[in-house]
Every structure is written in structure tokens, then in C-alpha cells.
Amino acid sequence: MANEDYVEGGIETSESYSYWRKVFQRLKKHKIAMVSLWFLVILILMAVFAGPLSFGNNPYSYIKSVPWAPRPELAPPGPGHPLGLDNMGRDAWSRLLYGGRVSLSVGFICSFIGAAVGLFFGLISGYFGGITDMLIMRFTDFMLSLPVLPLMVVLSSVIKGSLWTIIFVISIFSWMGVARLVRGEVLSLKEQEFTEAARAIGETPARIMWIHLMPNSMAPVIVAATLAISGNIIYEATLSFLGLGIRQPTPSWGNMLNGAQTFMLTAPWLMWWPGIAILVTTLAFNFLGDGLRDALDPRLYR
Amino acid sequence: MRNYLIRRSLELIPVLFAIAFVSFWLVSKMGDPFAVLVLNPHVRPEDIQRLRHIWHWDDPLVVRFWYWLKDFVWPRQGWGLSTLAPGQTALQLISRRIPVTIAFSSTSLIAAIILSIPLGVYSALRQYSVADYILTFFAFFGMSMPTFWFGIMLIYLFAVKLHWFPAAGYHRAFFIINGVPVMFDKAPRWMQFLDEAWHLTLPIIVLTVFQVGGWLRYMRSSMLEVKSMDYVRTARAKGLPERTVIYKHAFRNAVIPIITLIGLSFPGLIGGAMITETVFAIDGIGRLTYNAVMSQDVFVAMALIMIFSILVVIGNFLADIFYAVADPRIRYS
Numbered sequence: 001m002a003n004e005d006y007v008e009g010g011i012e013t014s015e016s017y018s019y020w021r022k023v024f025q026r027l028k029k030h031k032i033a034m035v036s037l038w039f040l041v042i043l044i045l046m047a048v049f050a051g052p053l054s055f056g057n058n059p060y061s062y063i064k065s066v067p068w069a070p071r072p073e074l075a076p077p078g079p080g081h082p083l084g085l086d087n088m089g090r091d092a093w094s095r096l097l098y099g100g101r102v103s104l105s106v107g108f109i110c111s112f113i114g115a116a117v118g119l120f121f122g123l124i125s126g127y128f129g130g131i132t133d134m135l136i137m138r139f140t141d142f143m144l145s146l147p148v149l150p151l152m153v154v155l156s157s158v159i160k161g162s163l164w165t166i167i168f169v170i171s172i173f174s175w176m177g178v179a180r181l182v183r184g185e186v187l188s189l190k191e192q193e194f195t196e197a198a199r200a201i202g203e204t205p206a207r208i209m210w211i212h213l214m215p216n217s218m219a220p221v222i223v224a225a226t227l228a229i230s231g232n233i234i235y236e237a238t239l240s241f242l243g244l245g246i247r248q249p250t251p252s253w254g255n256m257l258n259g260a261q262t263f264m265l266t267a268p269w270l271m272w273w274p275g276i277a278i279l280v281t282t283l284a285f286n287f288l289g290d291g292l293r294d295a296l297d298p299r300l301y302r
Numbered sequence: 303m304r305n306y307l308i309r310r311s312l313e314l315i316p317v318l319f320a321i322a323f324v325s326f327w328l329v330s331k332m333g334d335p336f337a338v339l340v341l342n343p344h345v346r347p348e349d350i351q352r353l354r355h356i357w358h359w360d361d362p363l364v365v366r367f368w369y370w371l372k373d374f375v376w377p378r379q380g381w382g383l384s385t386l387a388p389g390q391t392a393l394q395l396i397s398r399r400i401p402v403t404i405a406f407s408s409t410s411l412i413a414a415i416i417l418s419i420p421l422g423v424y425s426a427l428r429q430y431s432v433a434d435y436i437l438t439f440f441a442f443f444g445m446s447m448p449t450f451w452f453g454i455m456l457i458y459l460f461a462v463k464l465h466w467f468p469a470a471g472y473h474r475a476f477f478i479i480n481g482v483p484v485m486f487d488k489a490p491r492w493m494q495f496l497d498e499a500w501h502l503t504l505p506i507i508v509l510t511v512f513q514v515g516g517w518l519r520y521m522r523s524s525m526l527e528v529k530s531m532d533y534v535r536t537a538r539a540k541g542l543p544e545r546t547v548i549y550k551h552a553f554r555n556a557v558i559p560i561i562t563l564i565g566l567s568f569p570g571l572i573g574g575a576m577i578t579e580t581v582f583a584i585d586g587i588g589r590l591t592y593n594a595v596m597s598q599d600v601f602v603a604m605a606l607i608m609i610f611s612i613l614v615v616i617g618n619f620l621a622d623i624f625y626a627v628a629d630p631r632i633r634y635s
Contacts, residue, residue: 142320144566145618147610149573150591154603157595158331234448238577241450242592257451264458275451282446
């Protein structure tokens with residue numbers, strides 16, 4: 001029932017509904033953002049349906065022989081194996097699809113955690129002010145002045161292991177931007193009448209933050225979180241490339257490139273597709289984030 | 303201003319102290335540096351105990367941290383257990399490796415500043431022109447490009463296929479001068495420099511592209527914002543020539559936030575340098591970090607993280623001071 005005259009749900013819902021509809025209408029005018037959005041939808045579908053799309057191969061099994069190459073290891077592309085086989089004789093196309101699952105989930109989950117933690121710190125810091133604000137902001141500045149990648153490398157060598165460790169390692173360093181943004185928003189929002197009215201009728205700080213301040217400071221968070229996805233995908237790929245992220249045999253776009261330099265002369269096709277996949281995905285998220293920024297804040301013609 | 307400088311430098315001390323403790327704690331979780339000795343049949347368990355004691359490895363974390371900090375400031379000689387040669391301290395090793403890292407990352411930093419500021423301004427002045435679209439696209443490309451893959455691609459294209467640049471390292475082992483091999487260290491200074499520049503071209507390109515995109519976009523939006531300000535309209539209304547309006551009134555104000563951005567991107571630069579060094583096999587401190595972590599060389603890794611943190615903190619500090627100098631509206635008391 002996407003009708004603006006349909007007011008049964010009350011004025012508040014109808015208004016917030018039409019707000020997001022307007023945002024989407026503005027986003028639709030942003031051609032490159034829409035192309036990116038569709039591309040990402042296709043990409044996510046490909047990752048979800050990685051099984052049926054990989055022509056009966058799976059990313060873990062060793063192919064015993066292929067007719068067009070003397071050995072299955074590093075065999076060039078051929079029928080049934082559109083991207084060839086990797087150095088362990090595994091189908092590169094299905095590894096690319098399953099790797100997309102890992103890389104995209106790391107990107108999304110880290111960005112979500114980063115946004116949630118950032119929102120939490122930003123709301124508390126901005127709303128309460130005073131010593132709470134000072135402590136949280138000092139901590140944020142401290143985190144921002146750490147050499148991120150060397151620390152990530154050390155951290156992921158300390159807690160080696162699964163997908164969730166990598167998500168943890170990346171998330172630790174991805175909330176500071178959102179915290180600062182939200183704090184800035186809250187500082188101006190809490191001076192406005194509706195917050196004062198909420199305080200006047202005796203709502204608790206937690207409720208004010210949750211019901212009034214959070215939804216109103218959501219716009220920049222969405223933009224920052226979308227842009228953060230591409231950063232997180234690159235972090236995951238980099239750590240996995242260095243051999244410290246997602247470990248074999250689980251495929252990820254980063255660890256597929258792990259040995260790529262070694263096989264540069266014998267099997268250059270192996271290093272193209274995972275890199276292109278990372279590049280176009282991060283490019284799409286960056287364009288989408290940029291489009292969202294314009295759509296959410298029409299006053300800025302950036 | 304002087305008071306601001308003093309206050310700002312005093313603030314650095316607790317930050318550095320906190321960073322030192324956190325990184326020390328993290329790195330000390332990395333592994334037991336004495337584990338190698340346990341496997342060695344020539345080393346008696348008592349000796350391992352003694353070594354642990356000498357290096358305070360059997361003390362509580364805080365005590366150990368204190369000794370480590372003392373050793374970091376007044377280094378004592380290392381040992382033959384790690385990447386360190388016998389009698390070499392971690393700082394000595396780092397000081398031998400650090401010049402090349404500083405050389406190529408500062409070159410790319412300067413190149414990125416020189417490229418991104420004028421291009422960003424141009425992009426903003428010609429908003430929605432073909433040039434703006436092309437620059438925007440390239441900026442997004444640079445922002446989205448995974449550094450390590452870009453490095454690999456450049457190596458493939460320019461080193462493997464075209465043979466224009468070397469694929470790895472930052473200088474050759476020896477030169478042939480008049481048919482006689484001459485070691486790199488003994489060669490004339492200008493030959494050394496040219497050879498290093500030739501080796502470092504691709505890494506500098508990688509690191510520059512990594513930084514330019516975001517700054518270009520930021521410069522563009524900062525310029526667009528300033529361009530619509532009232533004082534710019536006033537300047538135009540006064541009948542000032544367009545050049546004066548753009549460069550004296552708009553540009554000077556638009557460029558100030560970039561200083562903060564550059565200061566904030568120091569951690570990114572260090573990360574980028576680390577990846578670039580690993581991909582191009584350059585023996586700087588970035589690659590040293592990676593090797594230290596991979597071989598669980600606790601002492602070297604700790605010293606490196608500390609050096610990186612100091613570099614980042616100093617970078618932020620310098621950016622703050624530049625900001626204070628560049629923006630006369632801000633009063634520091």
C-alpha cells in the first residue's frame with residue numbers, strides 16, 4: 001500500500017514512509033548509483049546461488065584430469081571450467097562464486113557491526129555530553145590514530161582462525177567514523193524542540209535516544225555504512241592476500257590472489273578475475289554510497 | 303600559538319603511552335619467542351629459563367612493559383634468535399630499513415597532494431563537464447582499487463610483459479661500469495639514485511593512486527561548497543576578476559579542510575606502504591613488519607608497531623599545526 005493518502009497508520013508512519021520513498025525516487029535519478037545497485041543485486045544473487053551456478057563443480061574438490069591440459073593444476077580455461085583450475089587443481093569459477101559469498105558477507109557484517117557500535121557510542125557521547133563525551137571521543141581519536149593495517153596483521157596472527165575472527169578484527173577498526181558522525185548529529189538534534197518535548201513528558205534518555213535521536217541521525221550512518229562495505233571488503237581481501245585472513249581451503253577473493261604472483265608467468269588468468277571482482281564490487285558500493293548521499297541530502301549538490 | 307603547541311605536544315605523551323601499552327600487549331600475545339629454543343637439543347632447559355629471566359619474560363605484563371619501554375628508549379643489544387643479527391638491536395635493524403620506506407611513501411604523498419588538489423579544484427570549477435566526469439570516475443577507481451592487486455597488475459604489465467621496470471626490490475646488486483662489475487654501494491651516487499628511482503617508480507604509482515582518489519573527491523566537494531558561499535558572491539559582486547575570486551577567496555578556504563584529511567590519512571599511508579612493499583619485495587619497514595609477524599619475531603614486531611604509531615601521531619600533530627597556521631580564524635589559547 002504505497003499510497004501517500006493512506007493515513008490509517010497515523011501521520012508519523014505515513015510521513016516517514018513517504019520520506020524513504022522520496023529518497024528512493026531521488027536515488028532512481030542517479031543513474032550510476034542505480035546501475036551499481038542492480039549490479040550488486042545480481043552479484044548477491046550469484047553468491048547466494050553459487051551452488052547451481054558452478055556447473056556441477058565445487059570449490060573444494062580436486063579435479064583429477066582435464067582433456068586440454070597435461071595436468072589439472074593451473075590448467076587454462078576450457079569447457080566446464082570457464083576460469084581454469086587453480087594451483088591445487090580446483091575449479092576457479094566455483095571458487096570465485098563461493099569466495100564472493102565470504103567476501104560479501106564480511107563486507108556487510110563488518111559494516112553493520114561498525115555502524116551499530118558507532119551509533120551506540122555516538123548517541124551516548126552526544127546525548128550525555130560532559131565527561132562521558134570526553135572519554136568516548138578521546139577513545140575514538142585514539143583508535144583513529146592507530147596504524148590500522150599493521151595492527152590488523154598482528155591481531156589476526158594472534159587470533160588465527162575462522163570467518164568470525166576476521167569479522168572481529170575488521171570491525172574493531174570500523175566504528176570510529178560513524179561514532180563521530182552520529183555525535184555531531186545528536187549535538188544539533190538534542191537542542192531541537194522535539195527532543196525537548198520528549199524530555200518534558202518524562203521519557204527516559206534511553207527511549208529518547210532510541211525513538212527520537214537514532215532515526216533522525218540515520219541518514220549519514222547509512223551513507224557511511226555503505227561506503228564502509230567497500231573498505232571492509234578491501235581489508236578482508238588484503239589480509240587474506242597476506243595469508244592472515246580467510247584460510248585455505250575456504251575461498252575468498254583475497255586468498256585466491258594469495259599465490260597469484262607466483263603463477264604470474266604460468267597462469268596469469270588466475271589473478272585477473274578475483275581482482276576484477278573486488279574492484280567492481282567496491283566500485284559499485286562506492287557509487288551507491290555516493291548516490292545515497294545525494295539522495296538523502298538534497299541540499300548538497302556534490 | 304606557542305601555548306597551543308606546548309599543550310598539544312604534552313597531549314601526545316599519554317596517547318603514545320596508551321598506544322605503546324596496547325600494542326605491547328597485543329604483540330606479546332603473538333607467540334613465545336623462546337619456543338624455538340625448546341626444539342634445539344643443544345640448549346638446556348635451564349638456559350631457556352635463564353634467558354626468559356634476562357628478558358623479563360617470566361614477569362607480569364606490566365613489569366615487562368616497563369622494561370620493554372626502557373629498552374625501546376635506551377636500546378640494548380639483541381640476540382641471535384630472530385631476524386636480528388647477534389648484537390643488533392631492533393631499532394638498529396629498523397633504522398637500516400626505514401630510509402627506503404620514508405623515501406617512497408613521502409614521494410607518493412607529495413605526488414598525491416600535487417595531483418589531487420589542482421584536479422579537485424578543476425573538477426569543481428567545471429562541474430558536470432566531460433572532464434569532471436572523467437576525473438570523478440578515476441577518483442572512484444583509485445578509491446576502490448585494492449592496492450595489492452593494482453601492484454600485481456602493474457608488475458604483470460610493466461615488468462613481465464613490457465620489461466620497462468623491474469618487478470621487485472629497490473636497487474640492483476651491482477652495476478657494470480666499463481665492463482667491470484661494481485657493487486651497488488661502491489657505485490657513483492647519481493647512479494645509485496637513478497637506479498633506485500627506476501626501481502621505485504611502480505611502487506610510487508601504486509601508493510599515489512591509492513591516495514589521490516579520496517582527496518580529489520574531497521577537494522572537489524570542499525571547493526563546490528565554498529563556491530556557493532556568500533562571501534564568494536560578495537567578491538564577485540564587488541567586480542573582482544574571476545581569477546581573484548577563485549584563487550584568493552574560494553580556493554584558500556576550500557583547501558584548509560584538506561590539511562586535516564591528509565593528517566588523518568597517515569595510518570592509511572602506512573598500511574598502503576606495507577602492502578606495496580610486500581608486493582614489490584622492497585626491504586623497508588612495511589615488509590619487515592609482515593615478515594616479523596609471519597615468523598613470530600615478537601621483539602621486532604613490537605618495535606615496529608611502536609615506530610608506526612609514533613609516525614602516525616607525529617603526522618596528526620603536524621597536520622594540526624599546519625591547520626592552525628593556515629586558518630587564522632581559529633584562535634588557540
